[in-house]
Amino acid sequence: MHDTAAIMRASEVKNASFIGKEVTIRGWVHRLRKQKENSFILLRDDRGGVIQCVLPTDKAAGLTIESSVQVTGIVSQDPRAPEGGFEIKGKELKIFNIAAEYPIGEYQSDELLLDKRHLALRTRKMIAMAKVRASVLHYGRRWFVENGWMEVTAPTIVKGAVEGGSTLFKLRYFDQDAYLSQSAQLYLEAMIFSLGPVWSLTPSFRAEKSRTVRHLAEFSHLEAEAPWVTLEDILKVEEQLVSYVIQNTIKERAEELEFLKRDVSGLKKVEPPFERVPYGRAIEILRSKGFQVTEDDGTKREIQFGDDLSIDSERELTKDADKPVFVVGYPIAVKPFYVKEDPEHPGIGLTADMLAPRGFGEITSGGQREDSIDSITSRMVKEGLKPEAYEWYLDLRRYGSVPHGGFGLGIERLVRWITNAEDIKDTVLFPRTMSRVEP
Amino acid sequence: MHDTAAIMRASEVKNASFIGKEVTIRGWVHRLRKQKENSFILLRDDRGGVIQCVLPTDKAAGLTIESSVQVTGIVSQDPRAPEGGFEIKGKELKIFNIAAEYPIGEYQSDELLLDKRHLALRTRKMIAMAKVRASVLHYGRRWFVENGWMEVTAPTIVKGAVEGGSTLFKLRYFDQDAYLSQSAQLYLEAMIFSLGPVWSLTPSFRAEKSRTVRHLAEFSHLEAEAPWVTLEDILKVEEQLVSYVIQNTIKERAEELEFLKRDVSGLKKVEPPFERVPYGRAIEILRSKGFQVTEDDGTKREIQFGDDLSIDSERELTKDADKPVFVVGYPIAVKPFYVKEDPEHPGIGLTADMLAPRGFGEITSGGQREDSIDSITSRMVKEGLKPEAYEWYLDLRRYGSVPHGGFGLGIERLVRWITNAEDIKDTVLFPRTMSRVEP
Ligand SMILES: [Mg+2]
Ligand SMILES: [Mg+2]
Numbered sequence: 001m002h003d004t005a006a007i008m009r010a011s012e013v014k015n016a017s018f019i020g021k022e023v024t025i026r027g028w029v030h031r032l033r034k035q036k037e038n039s040f041i042l043l044r045d046d047r048g049g050v051i052q053c054v055l056p057t058d059k060a061a062g063l064t065i066e067s068s069v070q071v072t073g074i075v076s077q078d079p080r081a082p083e084g085g086f087e088i089k090g091k092e093l094k095i096f097n098i099a100a101e102y103p104i105g106e107y108q109s110d111e112l113l114l115d116k117r118h119l120a121l122r123t124r125k126m127i128a129m130a131k132v133r134a135s136v137l138h139y140g141r142r143w144f145v146e147n148g149w150m151e152v153t154a155p156t157i158v159k160g161a162v163e164g165g166s167t168l169f170k171l172r173y174f175d176q177d178a179y180l181s182q183s184a185q186l187y188l189e190a191m192i193f194s195l196g197p198v199w200s201l202t203p204s205f206r207a208e209k210s211r212t213v214r215h216l217a218e219f220s221h222l223e224a225e226a227p228w229v230t231l232e233d234i235l236k237v238e239e240q241l242v243s244y245v246i247q248n249t250i251k252e253r254a255e256e257l258e259f260l261k262r263d264v265s266g267l268k269k270v271e272p273p274f275e276r277v278p279y280g281r282a283i284e285i286l287r288s289k290g291f292q293v294t295e296d297d298g299t300k301r302e303i304q305f306g307d308d309l310s311i312d313s314e315r316e317l318t319k320d321a322d323k324p325v326f327v328v329g330y331p332i333a334v335k336p337f338y339v340k341e342d343p344e345h346p347g348i349g350l351t352a353d354m355l356a357p358r359g360f361g362e363i364t365s366g367g368q369r370e371d372s373i374d375s376i377t378s379r380m381v382k383e384g385l386k387p388e389a390y391e392w393y394l395d396l397r398r399y400g401s402v403p404h405g406g407f408g409l410g411i412e413r414l415v416r417w418i419t420n421a422e423d424i425k426d427t428v429l430f431p432r433t434m435s436r437v438e439p
Numbered sequence: 440m441h442d443t444a445a446i447m448r449a450s451e452v453k454n455a456s457f458i459g460k461e462v463t464i465r466g467w468v469h470r471l472r473k474q475k476e477n478s479f480i481l482l483r484d485d486r487g488g489v490i491q492c493v494l495p496t497d498k499a500a501g502l503t504i505e506s507s508v509q510v511t512g513i514v515s516q517d518p519r520a521p522e523g524g525f526e527i528k529g530k531e532l533k534i535f536n537i538a539a540e541y542p543i544g545e546y547q548s549d550e551l552l553l554d555k556r557h558l559a560l561r562t563r564k565m566i567a568m569a570k571v572r573a574s575v576l577h578y579g580r581r582w583f584v585e586n587g588w589m590e591v592t593a594p595t596i597v598k599g600a601v602e603g604g605s606t607l608f609k610l611r612y613f614d615q616d617a618y619l620s621q622s623a624q625l626y627l628e629a630m631i632f633s634l635g636p637v638w639s640l641t642p643s644f645r646a647e648k649s650r651t652v653r654h655l656a657e658f659s660h661l662e663a664e665a666p667w668v669t670l671e672d673i674l675k676v677e678e679q680l681v682s683y684v685i686q687n688t689i690k691e692r693a694e695e696l697e698f699l700k701r702d703v704s705g706l707k708k709v710e711p712p713f714e715r716v717p718y719g720r721a722i723e724i725l726r727s728k729g730f731q732v733t734e735d736d737g738t739k740r741e742i743q744f745g746d747d748l749s750i751d752s753e754r755e756l757t758k759d760a761d762k763p764v765f766v767v768g769y770p771i772a773v774k775p776f777y778v779k780e781d782p783e784h785p786g787i788g789l790t791a792d793m794l795a796p797r798g799f800g801e802i803t804s805g806g807q808r809e810d811s812i813d814s815i816t817s818r819m820v821k822e823g824l825k826p827e828a829y830e831w832y833l834d835l836r837r838y839g840s841v842p843h844g845g846f847g848l849g850i851e852r853l854v855r856w857i858t859n860a861e862d863i864k865d866t867v868l869f870p871r872t873m874s875r876v877e878p
Binding site: 007026028029044045046047048066067068096097099100102116117118119121122126127130131133134137138141145150151152153154155156157158159169170171172173174176178180187190191192193194195196197202203205207209217218220227228371392393395396397398399400401402403428429430432434435437438439 | 446465467468483484485486487505506507535536538539541555556557558560561565566569570572573576577580584589590591592593594595596597598608609610611612613615617619626629630631632633634635636641642644646648656657659666667810831832834835836837838839840841842867868869871873874876877878
């Protein structure tokens with residue numbers, strides 16, 4: 001294990017106090033340059049750190065890219081050594097495995113890198129992405145723990161739809177049909193009656209037939225629900241959570257974000273409060289800029305009150321922002337049945353989406369849930385859903401219903417914004433999309 | 440939200456410093472006794488705490504079990520008051536919702552409680568179980584974070600089997616077939632080459648056609664994998680992890696475990712090291728007790744070297760133990776293809792299962808993985824698997840293979856042992872079994 005004192009990592013070795021000392025490091029041949037006398041190995045340790053190791057070429061003759069090795073040698077400083085000016089003058093080389101000819105070269109198509117994702121994870125870009133992701137998961141959970149919310153686990157295999165039937169994955173569950181969960185929300189709602197403010201972080205699934213840079217068929221969903229909350233209470237939680245995750249992540253992953261060339265000056269400004277833009281105002285802004293929407297038949301027209309916001313309209317609204325923006329009070333007609341109607345503004349939902357700045361789009365969606373049995377039943381009927389299929393969920397309104405609300409946050413969308421990743425596929429280790437379920 | 444100073448929870452109110460003071464508490468009517476003059480409400484707050492509220496019966500006339508209410512009144516001490524001798528002499532009652540006639544009474548069949556699981560979560564037993572579970576999840580993750588392991592997320596939708604094809608759930612993934620993951624292990628193995636010691640906590644799925652008190656079709660799987668580890672390294676991690684989770688959980692959930700009547704004196708003794716019993720010795724012990732196994736055709740015979748251990752044999756081996764026991768070195772014939780064969784003991788795997796004491800059975804399984812491309816390919820062929828279906832996994836042995844190992848821990852099995860639950864279904868909020876995918 002790594003705590004055996006003898007074996008070190010690159011980040012430990014690259015330290016002036018080790019100059020002239022003998023160290024042992026283990027890892028993989030990340031880059032290799034063989035000269036007549038000496039060979040230069042850029043060794044990647046098991047946390048993705050790298051350091052140059054110099055070995056006599058006769059010793060290193062058999063080495064190939066990605067061979068696994070252990071090098072013992074003397075640490076020295078050489079300004080020409082890449083990645084920090086330290087190198088190890090190798091005395092002993094132990095070889096674990098000579099890698100076959102490596103199928104990934106320096107310039108590769110994105111498709112090949114996705115086909116060989118199990119190997120592409122060894123690129124330093126993916127290593128940096130993975131570490132940022134780990135921090136986002138960690139601080140996302142930690143905010144809830146520190147603020148006294150209770151963790152729960154909702155099932156992934158379910159019978160009913162949350163977000164609509166068209167994006168459901170169907171599976172054979174013993175002798176019946178079932179589906180993969182689109183959201184834990186309905187289950188979290190059941191838990192607030194005895195566990196209070198609750199949260200979960202589980203995979204959600206959407207069989208979206210869109211090939212975009214912000215959709216995954218499987219994603220990590222951080223969801224929360226609490227009794228006796230207003231929409232404004234929920235927005236306060238969301239802006240605190242997102243700010244906390246970002247500030248801690250850019251501190252913990254400063255090195256990785258620098259490697260990814262992410263300028264974090266904008267992220268540093270992310271702190272509560274986030275601007276609340278009423279949906280009607282958002283439409284006005286878009287109209288004042290002549291924003292067009294495309295109808296199903298291909299014709300274009302100006303955006304109008306009642307339209308949902310597309311990624312293009314979200315980009316327009318946030319292109320100059322540094323902080324996320326809440327669009328508040330969408331028409332209930334464009335939102336799911338469980339969104340509570342604002343009693344003071346009929347037709348408007350007590351709901352908000354958080355849009356990340358600079359066009360990264362929606363990262364959370366949340367609000368108050370309809371708590372009246374009559375209202376929610378008639379909303380279901382209006383949307384063509386069968387209330388009978390939701391009997392257990394309706395029970396939550398029959399037995400001690402209380403005002404309540406919550407939200408869901410897409411981890412990958414948040415990671416995409418933090419890392420400035422062009423494609424959301426890079427925020428997960430093994431992406432699942434319409435065309436990709438392997439490796 | 441709960442941080443509005445005005446609203447308190449039962450555990451806060453039950454404090455001598457509040458006697459004579461006015462407080463407001465919110466929750467549900469957990470029990471109800473109406474007398475001529477006064478009505479006695481056992482109010483359950485949103486964290487499952489309870490306190491008696493006394494109200495004039497004319498005010499409380501319409502109340503029913505599980506109605507949601509808010510009571511304002513004066514805290515007083517009364518030794519007759521249940522659950523701690525405190526009560527609230529109610530002055531104001533606000534009703535959120537009068538519950539319909541509650542379908543769960545005091546004595547109900549297990550089946551009805553499972554059918555109404557969304558309501559049965561409000562029983563104090565399930566509340567206690569949920570809180571223990573939350574602590575186990577929390578400390579399970581925290582051990583890895585504190586010890587420098589990196590969190591990763593493996594996909595849940597996959598193409599290949601880890602544990603064998605008979606327990607796979609199949610689903611339609613756009614225009615192809617795919618499966619639900621049985622374990623993240625193969626993916627975790629891919630990640631050790633650049634992220635080092637890694638862990639994940641994701642759902643795993645087994646379409647087990649067994650109706651037992653220790654099988655779930657969907658379970659929470661805490662898995663870990665690391666490069667350059669021996670079997671003994673892995674066992675040390677496992678015993679430290681399990682001891683850490685247990686000691687922290689029994690401290691944090693002392694009240695809940697007491698409510699569940701769990702005597703924790705045995706659990707307090709759980710600390711490293713755990714006994715290592717070689718598989719061969721385990722068989723000898725069972726034979727010395729005349730332990731029988733039942734063949735597929737129903738005939739019985741004495742257990743012998745080469746047999747897998749059943750739950751009955753696991754119970755026999757651990758019935759007097761306070762600490763878990765590792766059974767080490769199973770024959771590779773009863774273990775999956777990826778288990779590494781002990782070079783010094785052909786036929787024996789560098790693998791171990793951790794058996795919980797008192798017959799709670801296997802809670803972890805782990806060991807070294809076969810790292811040679813030739814050995815693992817021939818093992819696959821011997822087990823009737825097609826190596827072509829595992830090309831990406833075999834690449835891990837082609838490009839820089841290193842000795843490595845890991846393990847998986849079933850969260851629900853650990854919770855079952857900690858809580859002494861008879862049925863594993865009680866360790867999850869919405870269990871998934873052969874006959875149950877709802878609610
Ligand atoms: Mg939207
Ligand atoms: Mg076993």
